[in-house]
Amino acid sequence: MKNTKINILLLLVAFIPYFIFAQKTVKLKNETDSISYAFAVSLATQIKKDGVDNINLKVFNKAFKHALNEKPLTIDANQADKILEKNKIKKSNMTAQKNLEEGKTFLEENGKKEGIVTLESGLQYAIIQQGMGGVPTLESQVKTHYRGTLIDGKVFDSSYDRGKPITFPVTGVIKGWTEALLLMKEGAKWTLFIPADLAYGTRGAGGVIPPNATLIFDIELISIEK
Template sequence: MKIKIITLAIFLGLFSSSFADAKKKKKDKKGKKTETKKMELKNELDSLSYALGVSIANNLKSQGVDDLNSAAMSAAVKDVYSGNDTLMKADDANQFINTYFAGAAERKSKEAQVEGKKFLDENAKKEGVVVLPSGLQYKVLKMGDGPKPGKDDKVTTHYHGMLIDGSVFDSSVDRGEPATFPVGGVIPGWVEALQLMPVGSKWKLFVPSDLAYGDRGAGPKIGPGATLIFEVELLSIAK
């Protein structure tokens, strides 16, 4: 099915509404600012085009692409669907994308590590915070009197995971269901902390990126180089 130019405009218009350049108000001939007209989805093709755009834009934003040149993207999509020669061959475009994201991830990781170090340096000065040689920090919220697990044991815990800005990325507490897993099967910061915790304890962990997910990050919420905070309650050692 041949897509008409107007359909392409509908599809591409959403990008400008998703990124910063679309937030600017247009000016009329008299120099007055006017609001951009809100798009209407009049048929199934409009809805499909918009849905694809939402998915693509959210995916790009989750990977750290905070802005785009929507005109350049529009030109590329128009050229492909119209059968025109593109300014980049498909292989070259893919290579550029891969190189860009690799570099962006590295930059993002370094920035996050700087922020994390600053946070940990300040946190280490707070009352009750213990700093281990590995760089892991913890604060005892409640000290249990049960046995301590070994690396080969399975444990059942409740936990609440946050970034240093306080945003929650995972929580067994919020789900209302504790998690059971091998001590040796989690991030290094947890492996170290769990073996120090008697059953019944509740600790707050401050985990530097090299003891968490490092440069790779984890999913859409934990970026490369992120320092993590956990409230961990060790409920039992699983038999």
């Protein structure tokens, strides 16, 4: 599997110049052309996802030709896999640190705004609508509607968009949610501003929440189910 991954990566070199230098649309004359183009797009997209954004095309071309012609490699497939994994971790750590700093700055500025409450844990909230019902406990199941966004406004999840609220145990969600739910009354609508350590931390989530991301949730506590 590792060797296959590296060989596929090397194969991409045949297509990269088209992405970098081509000014005209590539003409696809037959099925082979279409498959080749689609394969190149898929591989290029995957490389970007893996955090590889700086490629020396001369070195890349040589490695591709050597691998294709089964000539001795300066770096074998196993070594190459380790290098790529190391680069991926490095990029992830850099992203995590950047997100942590941006989140800290965001929360510091947000906390100065009128109507924002900052708790000792670092959780911030704004009350959009007061609730009139009961308050959940750690043993409660609650029904909620919510919309989650990153600090740049990108929506990563929304029960509103799905048109269906979700029911879950108060202790079955991220720490920031649990802390807020224990303060809310049925019928309340709050906006939560959750620091990374009360959300998904360094691991992120589902490929849509990056590491150390500060999250914003519009949350509506519809009812306490039990």
